[in-house]
Every structure is written in C-alpha cells, then in structure tokens.
Amino acid sequence: MHISEGILSLPVLAAGTAFAAAGTGIGLKRLDPDRIPKTGILAAAFFVASLIHVPIGPSSVHLILNGVVGLILGWAAFPAILVALVLQAVFFQYGGITTLGANTVLMALPAVICYYAFHPLIHKRPAIALTAAFACGMLAVMLSGLLLSGFLVFTGQHFLEVSAMVIAAHIPVMIIEGIITMFCIGFLKKVQPALLR
Amino acid sequence: MLDEPFASGNSVIHRLDPRFRVMAAIVYSFVVAIVYRFPALGLALAASLSMIGLAGLNPGRVFYRLLLVNGFVALFWVVLPFTAGGEILYQLGPLGIQKRGIVLAAQITLKSNAILMALIALTATMSFATLGHAMNQLKFPEKLVYLLLLTYRYIFVIEQEYKKILRAIKIRGFSPGTSLHCYKTYAYVIGMLFVRASARAERVYQAMRCRGFAGKFYSLAEFDSSRRNYVFTALVTLAAAGILYLEYLPK
Structure with missing residues (x-):
C-alpha cells in the first residue's frame, strides 16, 4: 500500500516524516545490535512475501502482512518497514522520497498498534490465539486504509470520494490478510514459537 | 528481481x-x-x-x-x-x-x-551498496544503514528460498485459486519463509561474530x-x- 509522489500536501508530508522519524527512532533505540541481522533478514522475508499475489475471484491482490510484521518485530517494525520502502522506492519507484515518511507511518503504525493489542493474546489457548491473529491481520490492513484515506482527506476535501474508494477496495484485502495471518501464526506457533516471543 | x-x-x-x-x-x-x-x-x-x-x-x-x-x-x-x-x-x-x-x-x-x-x-x-555508503557518510543513523544493507543483501537469498518452496508445492500438485485451502497454503509458505529466514539469520550472525563483527559496517568508499x-x-x-x-x- 503506497501513496505516490505528488499527491499529499506539505503539512501532511511533514507530519508523516516527523512521525516516521520518531517511530523509527524508538524502533532503532529499542533494537539491540545483536538483533539487527535477524530484523534485516526478516525484513527481507517480508519484502519477498509482500510480492506474493494471492488469487481472489478473477483478480489477485498482493499481501501487505503488516499485522504479522508487528507481531514478530514490535517497535522494530518501523525501521524494518522504512527499509523495505526505501528499497521499493529506489528499485521500483513505488512511493518515493517525500512520501517515505507518510508511507512508513501508514504501514508501521498499525503494525505497532497490533503488536500491543494482540501480542499478549497469541500465547493463549488456540481458539483465542487464532481469533486474535485473524483480528490482527484484518485490523492492521483496516488501520492502514483509514490512515491512507485520512492523509488524503487532510490534503484536500476533494479527495473524499477517492479515499472512500480506497477503503472499499481494502475490504477484500482485509479478509484475506486476516485468514493468512491466522494460518501463518498458527503455523509459527507449532513450528517455531520462539519467533513470536 | x-x-x-x-x-x-x-x-x-x-x-x-x-x-x-x-x-x-x-x-x-x-x-x-x-x-x-x-x-x-x-x-x-x-x-x-x-x-x-x-x-x-x-x-x-x-x-x-x-x-x-x-x-x-x-x-x-x-x-x-x-x-x-x-x-x-x-x-x-x-x-x-x-x-x-x-x-x-x-x-x-x-x-x-x-x-x-x-x-x-x-x-x-x-548501486544500492553505494547508496548505503553515501547515507552512512551523510550521518544517517548507523543502525538504519546497517539494516538497509543487510536487508538488501538477503532479499536475493530469501527470494531463492521462496522459489524453492514454490517449486515444492507445485510438484505436489498445488494450483492457486480462490479457496481456503489456497490461502492456507500461502500462509504456510510465508510461515516457512520466516522460519527459514530466522534460522539463516542465526547462522549469519554467528558467522559475523566469528569474523570479529562489532555492530557496524565500515564504509571504505572514497x-x-x-x-x-x-x-x-x-x-x-x-x-x-x-x-x-x-x-x-x-x-
């Protein structure tokens, strides 16, 4: 999920940059140097996983997975997502320089919120854990969609309709992300629970 | 890629x-x-x-x-x-x-x-490595530059892992479609990717430590x-x- 260059107004871009800098600062500060290789390699895994296209009816959507990022990385989601976005901006020109902050906040803030909301629940018994994982995947995408439309509306009222469309387009993605996050967390709990500590 | x-x-x-x-x-x-x-x-x-x-x-x-x-x-x-x-x-x-x-x-x-x-x-x-070194000299946070270069380095490796898993599920007859089975399979593929990535991270970090790694990359670029x-x-x-x-x- 990206906002391209040239759309947002200066106050929104500046606020996005400031919040992203603050979040990344906290993330880096809490990131033990011993954990950087792990964070980097997991960020690479998220980068690759987000290129997977999942079929839905005649079309397909690509995964965002910021819910899973949040559950595994916590605050380190900020630097990890920033890094992934820099790579996408330089290699694919998705996003860009001025929108880097806004795009980071868009994806990383929901990840951190989901970390606090659902991380304590995924170690409970399976029924609770899987429901929490589903809600986590869904909520992360929903919050990202809401932030995206918030950025658009704060830029100008004329973006109201576009932002409504953006939210509508995210509803199927939310459901798929919920399902994928649920199975993915279920899998990790069985195979390598240490990843979710 | x-x-x-x-x-x-x-x-x-x-x-x-x-x-x-x-x-x-x-x-x-x-x-x-x-x-x-x-x-x-x-x-x-x-x-x-x-x-x-x-x-x-x-x-x-x-x-x-x-x-x-x-x-x-x-x-x-x-x-x-x-x-x-x-x-x-x-x-x-x-x-x-x-x-x-x-x-x-x-x-x-x-x-x-x-x-x-x-x-x-x-x-x-x-080249992306040059960009990382330039950011390093421009005083971007050291940890961030290190994370950036490391992520870049491992995307190629992780992509190969992904392709390997994809070949394995295709050989077992998987074909994508709109079904719960398909979503479950993709979720497991992603889960497996994380498991393998973290195992690799462990090995990489041990190897780096053996070579005297002390928490930062040095840029020799002039x-x-x-x-x-x-x-x-x-x-x-x-x-x-x-x-x-x-x-x-x-x-």
Whole structure:
C-alpha cells in the first residue's frame, strides 16, 4: 500500500516524516545490535512475501502482512518497514522520497498498534490465539486504509470520494490478510514459537 | 528481481559524488512536491527531463518504469473529474466533467512524474551498496544503514528460498485459486519463509561474530570531490529556485 509522489500536501508530508522519524527512532533505540541481522533478514522475508499475489475471484491482490510484521518485530517494525520502502522506492519507484515518511507511518503504525493489542493474546489457548491473529491481520490492513484515506482527506476535501474508494477496495484485502495471518501464526506457533516471543 | 538497469554508466550524473546526488534528490523532491501552478510544474518537468538526459538513460526503460507507477495516478483521472466540484466543462450523461478535477489530476500527474524522474536520474544511477555508503557518510543513523544493507543483501537469498518452496508445492500438485485451502497454503509458505529466514539469520550472525563483527559496517568508499559536484549543486539549486519563483510569483 503506497501513496505516490505528488499527491499529499506539505503539512501532511511533514507530519508523516516527523512521525516516521520518531517511530523509527524508538524502533532503532529499542533494537539491540545483536538483533539487527535477524530484523534485516526478516525484513527481507517480508519484502519477498509482500510480492506474493494471492488469487481472489478473477483478480489477485498482493499481501501487505503488516499485522504479522508487528507481531514478530514490535517497535522494530518501523525501521524494518522504512527499509523495505526505501528499497521499493529506489528499485521500483513505488512511493518515493517525500512520501517515505507518510508511507512508513501508514504501514508501521498499525503494525505497532497490533503488536500491543494482540501480542499478549497469541500465547493463549488456540481458539483465542487464532481469533486474535485473524483480528490482527484484518485490523492492521483496516488501520492502514483509514490512515491512507485520512492523509488524503487532510490534503484536500476533494479527495473524499477517492479515499472512500480506497477503503472499499481494502475490504477484500482485509479478509484475506486476516485468514493468512491466522494460518501463518498458527503455523509459527507449532513450528517455531520462539519467533513470536 | 532487484535489477539495477540504470546503475552502471559513465555519464556526468554517474560520475557525481553520491552524497551530493542523494541530498539533491531529497531537496529537489520536496520543492516539487509543494508547488501547484502550471508554469512551476512545467519547469520542474523540464528540469527532471534534463536530469534523465544528462544521465544518458534509455528513454524507453525510463518510460516503462514511469508507466508502471502511474497506476495510482490513473485512479485520480477516473474519479476527480467527476467529484471535485466546480464549473462543469462537459456533460456526459448524468455525469458532469468538472474543470477543477481535471486541473487537480493534471497537477498530480505532472508533479509525480517530475519527482519520479529526478529520483531515477539521481538515485537509481548508483548501486544500492553505494547508496548505503553515501547515507552512512551523510550521518544517517548507523543502525538504519546497517539494516538497509543487510536487508538488501538477503532479499536475493530469501527470494531463492521462496522459489524453492514454490517449486515444492507445485510438484505436489498445488494450483492457486480462490479457496481456503489456497490461502492456507500461502500462509504456510510465508510461515516457512520466516522460519527459514530466522534460522539463516542465526547462522549469519554467528558467522559475523566469528569474523570479529562489532555492530557496524565500515564504509571504505572514497567519493569524488571534484568541482563538478559544486556546479551540479548550483544547477539544482537554480532549478529549485526557479520553480519556487514561478510558484510564488505575484500575479
């Protein structure tokens, strides 16, 4: 999920940059140097996983997975997502320089919120854990969609309709992300629970 | 996957100090991002086109890159002319095409393409490792640069792991479709990717420690410090000043 260059107004871009800098600062500060290789390699895994296209009816959507990022990385989601976005901006020109902050906040803030909301629940018994994982995947995408439309509306009222469309387009993605996050967390709990500590 | 088609070359831009290019790209992008008037946007587009020209990039490839990212912009052309309000230019059945929407969509198109062209000309013309070293010397947080280079390094490895898993599920007869089974399979593929990535991270970190790794990458890059860099900086500053002048010029 990206906002391209040239759309947002200066106050929104500046606020996005400031919040992203603050979040990344906290993330880096809490990131033990011993954990950087792990964070980097997991960020690479998220980068690759987000290129997977999942079929839905005649079309397909690509995964965002910021819910899973949040559950595994916590605050380190900020630097990890920033890094992934820099790579996408330089290699694919998705996003860009001025929108880097806004795009980071868009994806990383929901990840951190989901970390606090659902991380304590995924170690409970399976029924609770899987429901929490589903809600986590869904909520992360929903919050990202809401932030995206918030950025658009704060830029100008004329973006109201576009932002409504953006939210509508995210509803199927939310459901798929919920399902994928649920199975993915279920899998990790069985195979390598240490990843979710 | 992450190919760098523009990174090698011998143009004026390729030979500039990467630090100057990174700073110029950041400042120039923000200047273009805040202007709305058409003369200013026109100048920005011309300046960005000349950067592409100076970098001697293949126009077809640049155009292809821009085409791919203009999808989000196309959405605005579909929606804004009907919803932005204001004076109606043309009545299309029940829908009126409004002037304000066309103007807004045109502004967004010009602006985003101008910024993206500058981004390609200035930052895609260096290898990613060089970009990391330039950021390091520009005093970006050390941990961040380290994370960036490490992520870049491992994307290729993880992609191979992904392809391996994909081949394995295909051999077992998996075909994608809209079904719970398909989503479950993809979720397990992703889970497996994380498991393998974290196991690899463990091994990589141990190997790095064995070689005396102490928490930072050292950049040995020595960048070009000729007068060319200052001429380039002056030109970009001039372009940015011109764009701002056209924007804030009293009517």
